[in-house]
Amino acid sequence: MKSRNLLGLCSLLALFSACGNGTPKYDATGTFETTEVLVSAEASGKLLYFNIEEGTVLKAGQEVGVVDTVQLYLKKLQLEANIKSVEEQRPDILKQVAATKEQITAAERERNRVANLLKVGAANQKQLDDADDQLEVLRKQLVAQNSTLSNSHQSLTWQSSSVGIQVAQVEDQLKKCYITSPITGTVLAKYAEAGELTAVGTPLFKIADTQQMYLRAYITSEQLSQVKLGQKVTVFSDYGTDEHKQYPGVITWISDTSEFTPKTILTKNERANLVYAVKIAVKNEGYLKIGMYGGVEFSDK
Secondary structure: HHHHHHHHHHHHHHHHHHOOOOOOOOOEEEEEEEEEEEEEEOOEEEEEEEOOOOOOOOOOOEOOOOOEOOOHHHHHHHHHHHHHHHOOOOHHHHHHHHHHHHHHHHHHHHHHHHHHHOOOOOOOOOHHHHHHHHHHHHHHHHHHHHHHHHHHHHHHHHHHHHHHHHHHHHHHHHHHHEOOOOOOOOEEEEEOOOOEEEEOEEEEEEEEEEEEEEEEEEEEEEHHHHHHOOOOEEEEOOOOOOEEEHHHHEEEEEEEOOOOOOOOOOOHHHHHHEEEEEEEEOOOOOOOOOOOEEEOOOOOO
Protein backbone atom coordinates (compact mmCIF):
# COMPACT_ATOMS: atom_id res chain seq x y z
CA MET A 1 0.00 0.00 0.00
CA LYS A 2 2.87 2.41 0.84
CA SER A 3 4.52 1.84 -2.56
CA ARG A 4 1.24 2.50 -4.39
CA ASN A 5 0.71 5.65 -2.32
CA LEU A 6 4.19 6.84 -3.29
CA LEU A 7 3.52 5.97 -6.93
CA GLY A 8 0.29 7.92 -6.86
CA LEU A 9 2.02 10.94 -5.33
CA CYS A 10 4.83 10.77 -7.92
CA SER A 11 2.26 10.54 -10.71
CA LEU A 12 0.46 13.65 -9.48
CA LEU A 13 3.75 15.54 -9.17
CA ALA A 14 4.61 14.49 -12.72
CA LEU A 15 1.23 15.82 -13.86
CA PHE A 16 1.85 19.24 -12.31
CA SER A 17 5.42 19.50 -13.62
CA ALA A 18 4.27 18.49 -17.13
CA CYS A 19 2.14 21.58 -17.39
CA GLY A 20 5.15 23.84 -17.40
CA ASN A 21 7.53 22.12 -19.80
CA GLY A 22 5.47 21.94 -22.99
CA THR A 23 4.29 18.34 -22.60
CA PRO A 24 0.59 17.44 -22.97
CA LYS A 25 -1.63 18.31 -20.03
CA TYR A 26 -2.88 14.88 -19.00
CA ASP A 27 -6.06 14.27 -17.06
CA ALA A 28 -4.17 11.60 -15.10
CA THR A 29 -0.76 9.95 -15.07
CA GLY A 30 0.66 6.62 -13.99
CA THR A 31 2.86 3.74 -15.10
CA PHE A 32 2.41 0.89 -17.55
CA GLU A 33 2.11 -2.65 -16.23
CA THR A 34 1.00 -6.02 -17.56
CA THR A 35 -0.25 -9.41 -16.41
CA GLU A 36 2.70 -11.30 -14.95
CA VAL A 37 2.64 -15.05 -14.21
CA LEU A 38 5.16 -16.73 -11.92
CA VAL A 39 5.60 -20.31 -13.15
CA SER A 40 6.63 -22.79 -10.44
CA ALA A 41 7.66 -26.44 -10.58
CA GLU A 42 4.89 -29.02 -10.21
CA ALA A 43 7.30 -31.94 -9.76
CA SER A 44 10.45 -32.66 -7.78
CA GLY A 45 13.68 -33.83 -9.37
CA LYS A 46 16.52 -32.83 -11.64
CA LEU A 47 15.91 -30.39 -14.49
CA LEU A 48 17.01 -32.40 -17.51
CA TYR A 49 16.71 -29.35 -19.73
CA PHE A 50 15.34 -25.82 -19.37
CA ASN A 51 15.45 -24.05 -22.72
CA ILE A 52 14.52 -20.41 -22.11
CA GLU A 53 16.30 -17.11 -21.57
CA GLU A 54 15.12 -13.72 -20.40
CA GLY A 55 13.44 -12.00 -23.32
CA THR A 56 12.35 -15.27 -24.97
CA VAL A 57 8.89 -15.01 -26.53
CA LEU A 58 6.78 -18.08 -25.77
CA LYS A 59 3.41 -19.31 -26.94
CA ALA A 60 0.75 -20.64 -24.57
CA GLY A 61 1.35 -24.34 -23.95
CA GLN A 62 4.89 -24.30 -25.38
CA GLU A 63 7.20 -26.79 -23.67
CA VAL A 64 10.35 -25.21 -22.26
CA GLY A 65 11.78 -27.85 -19.93
CA VAL A 66 11.34 -31.21 -18.24
CA VAL A 67 12.01 -32.68 -14.80
CA ASP A 68 13.51 -36.20 -14.57
CA THR A 69 10.68 -38.72 -15.20
CA VAL A 70 12.55 -42.06 -14.91
CA GLN A 71 11.20 -43.15 -11.52
CA LEU A 72 7.63 -42.20 -12.37
CA TYR A 73 7.85 -44.03 -15.70
CA LEU A 74 9.13 -47.19 -13.99
CA LYS A 75 6.30 -46.95 -11.47
CA LYS A 76 3.82 -46.70 -14.32
CA LEU A 77 5.28 -49.83 -15.94
CA GLN A 78 4.96 -51.71 -12.64
CA LEU A 79 1.32 -50.70 -12.23
CA GLU A 80 0.51 -51.69 -15.82
CA ALA A 81 2.08 -55.11 -15.13
CA ASN A 82 -0.14 -55.40 -12.03
CA ILE A 83 -3.20 -54.75 -14.17
CA LYS A 84 -2.20 -57.54 -16.57
CA SER A 85 -1.69 -59.90 -13.62
CA VAL A 86 -5.15 -59.08 -12.29
CA GLU A 87 -6.75 -59.58 -15.68
CA GLU A 88 -5.15 -63.00 -16.03
CA GLN A 89 -6.80 -64.06 -12.75
CA ARG A 90 -10.24 -63.16 -14.03
CA PRO A 91 -12.33 -66.36 -14.21
CA ASP A 92 -14.04 -67.54 -17.38
CA ILE A 93 -17.47 -68.15 -15.93
CA LEU A 94 -18.92 -69.90 -18.98
CA LYS A 95 -16.10 -72.44 -19.17
CA GLN A 96 -16.05 -73.15 -15.43
CA VAL A 97 -19.80 -73.88 -15.22
CA ALA A 98 -19.93 -75.83 -18.50
CA ALA A 99 -19.26 -79.19 -16.79
CA THR A 100 -22.02 -78.63 -14.24
CA LYS A 101 -24.46 -77.71 -17.00
CA GLU A 102 -23.63 -80.94 -18.82
CA GLN A 103 -24.26 -82.90 -15.61
CA ILE A 104 -27.62 -81.16 -15.25
CA THR A 105 -28.53 -82.04 -18.84
CA ALA A 106 -27.60 -85.69 -18.22
CA ALA A 107 -29.54 -85.72 -14.91
CA GLU A 108 -32.61 -84.31 -16.66
CA ARG A 109 -32.46 -87.06 -19.30
CA GLU A 110 -32.11 -89.71 -16.56
CA ARG A 111 -35.03 -88.24 -14.61
CA ASN A 112 -37.23 -88.27 -17.71
CA ARG A 113 -36.21 -91.86 -18.49
CA VAL A 114 -37.13 -93.01 -14.97
CA ALA A 115 -40.45 -91.16 -15.17
CA ASN A 116 -41.31 -92.97 -18.43
CA LEU A 117 -40.37 -96.34 -16.91
CA LEU A 118 -42.55 -95.57 -13.89
CA LYS A 119 -45.53 -95.02 -16.17
CA VAL A 120 -45.22 -98.55 -17.60
CA GLY A 121 -44.40 -100.12 -14.20
CA ALA A 122 -40.74 -100.76 -15.02
CA ALA A 123 -39.47 -98.47 -12.20
CA ASN A 124 -40.59 -97.46 -8.73
CA GLN A 125 -41.30 -94.05 -7.14
CA LYS A 126 -38.07 -94.09 -5.10
CA GLN A 127 -36.00 -94.19 -8.27
CA LEU A 128 -37.87 -91.14 -9.58
CA ASP A 129 -37.44 -89.31 -6.27
CA ASP A 130 -33.71 -90.04 -6.28
CA ALA A 131 -33.44 -88.69 -9.84
CA ASP A 132 -35.31 -85.51 -8.83
CA ASP A 133 -33.02 -85.05 -5.79
CA GLN A 134 -29.89 -85.47 -7.92
CA LEU A 135 -31.18 -82.93 -10.43
CA GLU A 136 -31.98 -80.41 -7.68
CA VAL A 137 -28.50 -80.80 -6.13
CA LEU A 138 -26.85 -80.09 -9.46
CA ARG A 139 -29.02 -77.03 -10.07
CA LYS A 140 -28.13 -75.58 -6.63
CA GLN A 141 -24.49 -76.34 -7.32
CA LEU A 142 -24.72 -74.32 -10.57
CA VAL A 143 -26.26 -71.35 -8.74
CA ALA A 144 -23.51 -71.47 -6.11
CA GLN A 145 -20.79 -71.63 -8.77
CA ASN A 146 -22.25 -68.67 -10.66
CA SER A 147 -22.43 -66.64 -7.44
CA THR A 148 -18.86 -67.45 -6.41
CA LEU A 149 -17.43 -66.77 -9.85
CA SER A 150 -19.41 -63.53 -10.22
CA ASN A 151 -18.14 -62.26 -6.86
CA SER A 152 -14.58 -63.14 -7.84
CA HIS A 153 -15.04 -61.41 -11.18
CA GLN A 154 -16.41 -58.28 -9.50
CA SER A 155 -13.61 -58.23 -6.93
CA LEU A 156 -10.98 -58.44 -9.65
CA THR A 157 -12.77 -55.68 -11.55
CA TRP A 158 -12.55 -53.38 -8.51
CA GLN A 159 -8.90 -54.32 -8.02
CA SER A 160 -8.12 -53.59 -11.65
CA SER A 161 -9.99 -50.27 -11.42
CA SER A 162 -8.01 -49.31 -8.31
CA VAL A 163 -4.70 -49.97 -10.06
CA GLY A 164 -6.01 -48.11 -13.11
CA ILE A 165 -6.62 -45.05 -10.94
CA GLN A 166 -3.03 -45.28 -9.69
CA VAL A 167 -1.83 -45.39 -13.30
CA ALA A 168 -3.86 -42.23 -14.03
CA GLN A 169 -2.28 -40.53 -11.01
CA VAL A 170 1.21 -41.40 -12.22
CA GLU A 171 0.36 -40.18 -15.73
CA ASP A 172 -0.78 -36.87 -14.22
CA GLN A 173 2.49 -36.63 -12.28
CA LEU A 174 4.42 -37.40 -15.49
CA LYS A 175 2.52 -34.65 -17.29
CA LYS A 176 3.49 -32.17 -14.57
CA CYS A 177 7.17 -33.00 -15.15
CA TYR A 178 6.93 -31.17 -18.47
CA ILE A 179 7.29 -27.41 -17.96
CA THR A 180 5.11 -25.33 -20.27
CA SER A 181 4.24 -21.68 -20.66
CA PRO A 182 0.75 -20.88 -19.30
CA ILE A 183 0.32 -17.81 -21.53
CA THR A 184 1.68 -16.24 -24.68
CA GLY A 185 4.23 -13.68 -23.62
CA THR A 186 7.81 -12.68 -22.93
CA VAL A 187 10.05 -14.21 -20.27
CA LEU A 188 10.91 -11.50 -17.73
CA ALA A 189 13.08 -13.53 -15.35
CA LYS A 190 14.62 -17.00 -15.14
CA TYR A 191 15.21 -18.55 -11.71
CA ALA A 192 16.65 -22.00 -12.49
CA GLU A 193 19.10 -23.71 -14.82
CA ALA A 194 19.26 -27.14 -16.44
CA GLY A 195 20.95 -29.68 -14.17
CA GLU A 196 19.68 -28.14 -10.94
CA LEU A 197 17.38 -29.94 -8.51
CA THR A 198 13.92 -28.50 -8.12
CA ALA A 199 10.98 -29.14 -5.80
CA VAL A 200 7.24 -28.63 -6.03
CA GLY A 201 6.48 -24.92 -5.74
CA THR A 202 10.00 -23.75 -6.63
CA PRO A 203 9.81 -20.67 -8.94
CA LEU A 204 11.24 -21.40 -12.39
CA PHE A 205 10.51 -18.32 -14.47
CA LYS A 206 8.28 -15.27 -14.75
CA ILE A 207 6.41 -14.46 -17.95
CA ALA A 208 4.24 -11.51 -18.93
CA ASP A 209 1.82 -10.73 -21.72
CA THR A 210 3.56 -7.63 -23.10
CA GLN A 211 1.16 -7.28 -26.03
CA GLN A 212 -1.68 -6.31 -23.70
CA MET A 213 -0.48 -3.53 -21.41
CA TYR A 214 -2.34 -1.56 -18.74
CA LEU A 215 -1.78 2.01 -17.64
CA ARG A 216 -2.39 2.24 -13.90
CA ALA A 217 -3.27 5.91 -13.53
CA TYR A 218 -4.52 7.95 -10.61
CA ILE A 219 -7.39 10.40 -10.56
CA THR A 220 -8.80 12.71 -7.91
CA SER A 221 -12.20 12.23 -6.34
CA GLU A 222 -13.57 15.13 -8.42
CA GLN A 223 -12.60 13.23 -11.60
CA LEU A 224 -14.60 10.11 -10.70
CA SER A 225 -17.65 11.57 -12.44
CA GLN A 226 -15.66 11.78 -15.70
CA VAL A 227 -14.81 8.08 -15.97
CA LYS A 228 -16.70 4.81 -16.29
CA LEU A 229 -15.92 1.18 -17.10
CA GLY A 230 -15.62 0.51 -20.83
CA GLN A 231 -14.96 4.17 -21.59
CA LYS A 232 -12.63 4.81 -24.54
CA VAL A 233 -9.77 7.18 -23.75
CA THR A 234 -6.51 8.40 -25.25
CA VAL A 235 -3.27 7.15 -23.70
CA PHE A 236 0.19 8.69 -24.13
CA SER A 237 3.55 7.10 -23.50
CA ASP A 238 5.91 9.45 -21.69
CA TYR A 239 9.60 9.03 -22.52
CA GLY A 240 10.67 11.95 -20.32
CA THR A 241 11.26 14.16 -23.37
CA ASP A 242 9.08 15.96 -25.86
CA GLU A 243 8.52 12.64 -27.62
CA HIS A 244 5.11 11.04 -26.99
CA LYS A 245 3.21 8.22 -28.62
CA GLN A 246 -0.56 8.11 -28.65
CA TYR A 247 -2.65 4.96 -28.17
CA PRO A 248 -6.38 4.18 -27.92
CA GLY A 249 -7.29 2.73 -24.54
CA VAL A 250 -10.28 1.36 -22.64
CA ILE A 251 -10.92 1.74 -18.91
CA THR A 252 -11.20 -1.78 -17.49
CA TRP A 253 -11.08 -1.15 -13.72
CA ILE A 254 -11.79 1.66 -11.29
CA SER A 255 -10.79 1.34 -7.64
CA ASP A 256 -13.65 1.68 -5.16
CA THR A 257 -11.31 2.98 -2.42
CA SER A 258 -8.88 5.86 -2.29
CA GLU A 259 -5.14 5.25 -2.26
CA PHE A 260 -4.53 7.63 0.66
CA THR A 261 -6.03 7.04 4.10
CA PRO A 262 -8.61 9.80 4.68
CA LYS A 263 -8.83 11.77 7.89
CA THR A 264 -11.86 11.49 10.15
CA ILE A 265 -13.13 14.88 9.01
CA LEU A 266 -12.32 16.19 5.53
CA THR A 267 -12.58 19.78 4.50
CA LYS A 268 -13.47 20.76 0.96
CA ASN A 269 -9.84 21.58 0.11
CA GLU A 270 -8.52 18.33 1.57
CA ARG A 271 -10.72 16.20 -0.68
CA ALA A 272 -8.37 16.94 -3.59
CA ASN A 273 -5.67 14.92 -1.81
CA LEU A 274 -7.60 11.69 -2.32
CA VAL A 275 -6.65 9.71 -5.45
CA TYR A 276 -8.24 6.60 -6.97
CA ALA A 277 -6.51 4.07 -9.19
CA VAL A 278 -7.84 3.17 -12.64
CA LYS A 279 -6.55 0.60 -15.14
CA ILE A 280 -6.64 1.31 -18.86
CA ALA A 281 -6.06 -1.49 -21.38
CA VAL A 282 -3.70 -0.61 -24.24
CA LYS A 283 -2.49 -2.72 -27.17
CA ASN A 284 1.31 -2.66 -27.28
CA GLU A 285 3.07 -2.57 -30.61
CA GLY A 286 6.43 -3.05 -28.88
CA TYR A 287 7.36 0.42 -27.67
CA LEU A 288 5.58 0.33 -24.32
CA LYS A 289 7.67 -1.07 -21.45
CA ILE A 290 6.75 -2.22 -17.96
CA GLY A 291 7.22 0.63 -15.50
CA MET A 292 7.21 3.37 -18.20
CA TYR A 293 5.36 6.54 -17.30
CA GLY A 294 2.26 7.48 -19.22
CA GLY A 295 -0.67 9.84 -19.25
CA VAL A 296 -4.31 9.71 -20.24
CA GLU A 297 -6.94 12.09 -21.55
CA PHE A 298 -10.52 11.14 -20.76
CA SER A 299 -12.03 13.34 -23.46
CA ASP A 300 -10.91 15.15 -26.61
CA LYS A 301 -9.36 18.51 -25.85
